[in-house]
Amino acid sequence: MSAAVQRFMQLHQQSQPFILVNVWDAASLMLAQQQGAVAVATSSAALAWSLGYADGSALPATELIAAVQRLLRVSTVPLSIDIEQGYSDDPRQVAQLVKQLAQAGIAGINLEDGRDKPEQLAEKITACRQLLAGIPLFINARTDVYLSQLCNADAAVDECITRLKRYQQAGADGAFIPGLTDLAAVTQLHRQLTLPINLMGWPADATHNTLNEAGVKRISSGPALFLQCYNYYQQACRSFLQIEQLEEQALTYAGLNQLFSQPH
Template structure:
């Protein structure tokens, strides 16, 4: 049990180095993250939804999400944490059932958000998840969208985050996720006032990870940025198809076919 993926993932939030968690969306992206040195892999709900042909924001059918996660779990040996948005239900028992299904696929952690709902609702969902798990381990990263939804700013936003994260901690959360937080000073104030590891999402133009880590932030995730970067490259490469020459952007930064194919053979 000491070397279980769950314990490994938990300890990654307690070391003297930041946990940098790339967010994958399918088996290929997860395996590439693993093979380029990631210590654990997360998913982005937006990226998973887009990859399956759905908009972000609760539109992805649960069974399709479960099938996608099963494919990711099959190829990676790293601890896997999955973003389940708000649990795709307002019923705490249904959310708990989904969390248990994710755990049974080999998932060691979940993100679950308050979004536009009440903090009390997320607290109830977290409590229901722990009850349904009945002692089985699952790392719960409770996300509050105070900054992402612009509910407040400055000291008011910090206090609102602290209040919400204290509630989620009392319900059983293991970590607090504050996407949209971009100020090192506000991050320092938040980390100093809440006894939970704090996760932020990497954003364009923010200070280096080292400064946030020194301020007390433990975990850094990419959100949909990797998906957007990859598909941005796809978009530009597709445009180059109208220019028929061998040095077009189509052939820049490509992975070797043999190495890529072998990685999947070895993962089976």
């Protein structure tokens, strides 16, 4: 097992949840590392947007692989890659992509069900495990029950439990439930699941202790950091086009260039 995969798996076993910063290019990754990120992951939306594609499986696999290679070149912490639904309906093709990424040196993936039937994701996870044939990789199974409101709110917890148990049997290592912000519901899931739970963003009034009690082991930012960065960029562009002086920032040309000049 590589040191990156081993470290990534260990992070999911800590007593406190760890923060997984989502990145989309070498610059965002290196700045995340500089600020102390213990692991990083791509946001599928942020990565697609940064390369000129819409989110939602529009990113060609060749573009994904090239982007991952650039990220791995500068990464000193475990890197997980969001591959949406695997960019294919064919479990064999999904497994081939996952094996290629694992051999490149990533520590984990996110693989989601979206609006597909749960058996489709289970088949993809099974195919991945079979083709990996012992190559270690953290597979985070994402269900969009909450994010896409796939069922009535009263049935959402039970639907998540059913799906995630199926994904675990197929070989998943983690459970990702974006859109879930109710800690009481998270606690219900935790009582029925043995997988470490991953949420997107901080639930209201949550603390490290309350999250840990609810079984949360990982908090990721999703596209939020990308949106915050580009919201500022949009405002700065507007100011510059109106011939306004841009404000001085703590991050300078010299500082960023020095960061990239360091050996990787």
